[in-house]
Amino acid sequence: MIRLRPDRRLVALLPLAWLAACATVSLDEPPRPAPVILPRPIPAPAPVAPAPAPVAPAQPVAVPAPGLPPPTSSAEPERTPYGPAVAARFPDPAVDYRTPAFAPGHVGFTTNAELHAVLAGLVRDAETRREGPSVQLLALGRSQQGVPLEALLFTGPEAAGTSTRRVGDATVPARPTVLLVAQQHGDEPAGSEALIVIAQRLAHGPLETLLDRINVVVYPRANPDGAEARRRVSANGVDVNRDHLLLRTPEARAQANLVREFAPVVVVDLHEYPVMGPYLEKFNAVQRFDALLQYATTPGVPPFVTRAAEEWFRQPVVTALRAAGLSSEWYYTTTAEVSDRKVSMGGTQPDTGRNVDGLTNAVSILVETRGAGIGALHLKRRVHTHVIATSTILDSAARRAGDLEKLREFVDREVAGEACQGEVVVEAGPTPSEKQLTMIDPATGADKPVTVAWDSALELRPITVRARPCGYWLSDREEDAVRRLRALGVRVVRLDQDGELRGEEYREIGRETVQRPDVRGPIDEGVVVRTRVRVVPALLDVKAGSYYVPLDQPLANLAVAALEPDTQNSYYANGVIASASDEARVLARPLQKGTPVP
Ligand SMILES: [Zn+2]
Numbered sequence: 250m251i252r253l254r255p256d257r258r259l260v261a262l263l264p265l266a267w268l269a270a271c272a273t274v275s276l277d278e279p280p281r282p283a284p285v286i287l288p289r290p291i292p293a294p295a296p297v298a299p300a301p302a303p304v305a306p307a308q309p310v311a312v313p314a315p316g317l318p319p320p321t322s323s324a325e326p327e328r329t330p331y332g333p334a335v336a337a338r339f340p341d342p343a344v345d346y347r348t349p350a351f352a353p354g355h356v357g358f359t360t361n362a363e364l365h366a367v368l369a370g371l372v373r374d375a376e377t378r379r380e381g382p383s384v385q386l387l388a389l390g391r392s393q394q395g396v397p398l399e400a401l402l403f404t405g406p407e408a409a410g411t412s413t414r415r416v417g418d419a420t421v422p423a424r425p426t427v428l429l430v431a432q433q434h435g436d437e438p439a440g441s442e443a444l445i446v447i448a449q450r451l452a453h454g455p456l457e458t459l460l461d462r463i464n465v466v467v468y469p470r471a472n473p474d475g476a477e478a479r480r481r482v483s484a485n486g487v488d489v490n491r492d493h494l495l496l497r498t499p500e501a502r503a504q505a506n507l508v509r510e511f512a513p514v515v516v517v518d519l520h521e522y523p524v525m526g527p528y529l530e531k532f533n534a535v536q537r538f539d540a541l542l543q544y545a546t547t548p549g550v551p552p553f554v555t556r557a558a559e560e561w562f563r564q565p566v567v568t569a570l571r572a573a574g575l576s577s578e579w580y581y582t583t584t585a586e587v588s589d590r591k592v593s594m595g596g597t598q599p600d601t602g603r604n605v606d607g608l609t610n611a612v613s614i615l616v617e618t619r620g621a622g623i624g625a626l627h628l629k630r631r632v633h634t635h636v637i638a639t640s641t642i643l644d645s646a647a648r649r650a651g652d653l654e655k656l657r658e659f660v661d662r663e664v665a666g667e668a669c670q671g672e673v674v675v676e677a678g679p680t681p682s683e684k685q686l687t688m689i690d691p692a693t694g695a696d697k698p699v700t701v702a703w704d705s706a707l708e709l710r711p712i713t714v715r716a717r718p719c720g721y722w723l724s725d726r727e728e729d730a731v732r733r734l735r736a737l738g739v740r741v742v743r744l745d746q747d748g749e750l751r752g753e754e755y756r757e758i759g760r761e762t763v764q765r766p767d768v769r770g771p772i773d774e775g776v777v778v779r780t781r782v783r784v785v786p787a788l789l790d791v792k793a794g795s796y797y798v799p800l801d802q803p804l805a806n807l808a809v810a811a812l813e814p815d816t817q818n819s820y821y822a823n824g825v826i827a828s829a830s831d832e833a834r835v836l837a838r839p840l841q842k843g844t845p846v847p
Pocket of ligand 1 (some may be wrong): 433434437490520521
């Protein structure tokens with residue numbers, strides 16, 4: 250095995266890609282540390298038809314109460330959207346956080362420019378400090394409005410015998426990687442502030458020693474345009490956190506790039522949930538829990554990964570939060586429709602980061618703090634909640650580093666080994682049940698038990714089940730679909746020869762066009778085709794130049810999610826694949842030669 254001597258200055262000298270990235274930087278910006286460029290920037294796929302609806306400020310479920318307080322200086326008293334009895338339930342923790350937002354006299358949250366300066370500063374400090382972790386800036390492209398998308402890679406010192414691997418220009422010790430992502434939704438700022446704290450503590454502080462066992466990628470602001478506009482969606486109105494299979498936005502592609510290149514064993518996604526909004530109208534209640542938690546809940550997530558998420562991560566987080574005087578519950582949401590009193594756990598569709606990352610066989614965990622729609626109220630407590638949860642997950646990952654590596658190896662093999670056998674759940678839904686939730690009485694601030702109709706995502710109810718194919722065939726017209734699959738890391742082969750494949754064709758037997766549904770209600774970004782198909786046995790006459798997507802690979806279930814046509818997130822339903830006759834299920838491995846698509 251080749252062992253490279255890691256030298257972070259080598260990274261800084263690397264070369265043309267950095268120059269290209271800096272070409273648009275104006276001269277009056279402070280000098281920037283050289284970012285690491287990740288490899289294989291996959292060209293932006295063609296726009297999806299039907300095109301996303303034009304940008305209209307999307308109405309989040311959390312329609313804030315009139316008179317929503319703007320983020321204020323931490324020095325100013327905060328106007329509250331609810332009375333003092335409720336506010337008194339959420340005292341600030343006795344901690345001192347040093348992000349720009351908490352600086353004395355600072356107005357509003359940490360800006361994009363301030364965030365960049367913080368990240369660059371951490372890289373510079375690490376370079377001047379002779380010892381301690383390596384901190385490298387990862388350049389992931391730019392947002393729709395041209396803001397650099399940036400993450401930090403933290404790696405520990407190389408012990409004798411630690412092997413390394415190259416990820417783009419970066420030298421990465423061969424340790425399991427944890428990816429932390431925040432602020433995919435621009436109006437949910439606490440996660441971003443918390444990841445600044447985490448980055449500070451990894452660079453030089455109490456989390457530093459964890460880097461002897463794990464690498465950590467910190468991506469504090471996945472939607473900087475939304476952050477600047479203080480709105481949920483990206484600049485073109487697409488919800489970044491519903492875009493991880495389709496990859497219509499540069500923001501989602503940047504995240505896909507991180508996941509593909511680093512193959513993290515754990516991904517944590519930090520959000521904030523609405524505290525008032527529809528809950529006030531439906532239940533006359535304010536939400537109580539400091540944190541809501543959920544892992545990946547979509548068909549195809551390996552059961553052992555789910556078990557690890559529960560036992561190694563969610564349970565320790567619940568315990569750590571409780572020890573810090575913070576409450577938690579399963580993640581839930583509700584639609585804006587007042588007559589709909591159902592409360593749902595996070596969805597079962599393969600579109601969110603939580604679910605798509607789960608289909609890469611990573612332990613994928615969502616942490617939401619009570620924050621959307623209340624401005625900067627209780628900000629320190631919200632940030633503290635994220636800091637405790639994230640630190641606990643990092644600590645657990647470091648202690649379980651060896652187990653996580655073994656788990657990943659096992660499930661990667663297990664998933665790949667299922668090709669051509671058994672069944673595949675194409676679509677599943679949540680299981681309806683009932684749950685008692687504790688909310689807060691808005692007048693008295695007292696706990697208010699509420700029994701709700703509850704859609705549980707923990708028990709998936711299969712809706713469509715088919716035989717698991719060996720792979721999928723795609724016609725030579727489907728280059729755009731292939732590009733997206735490659736961007737996700739799915740292996741695709743171009744067939745070199747004409748030939749026959751035994752398989753099944755899709756016959757469309759009905760279709761309707763609907764607004765894209767979600768557990769939060771319809772998403773205001775265009776429509777999807779809901780198609781009904783019949784699968785018909787066929788001997789497929791395939792041409793050289795068409796594609797084969799084998800399921801003998803660890804990302805097989807991601808391919809299933811994208812390619813079975815009759816689900817709302819499929820490439821067919823969203824216009825990436827033009828015709829159901831351009832794809833087919835392959836039931837016996839092809840005999841003809843093929844070339845992997847780069
Ligand atoms: Zn969110």
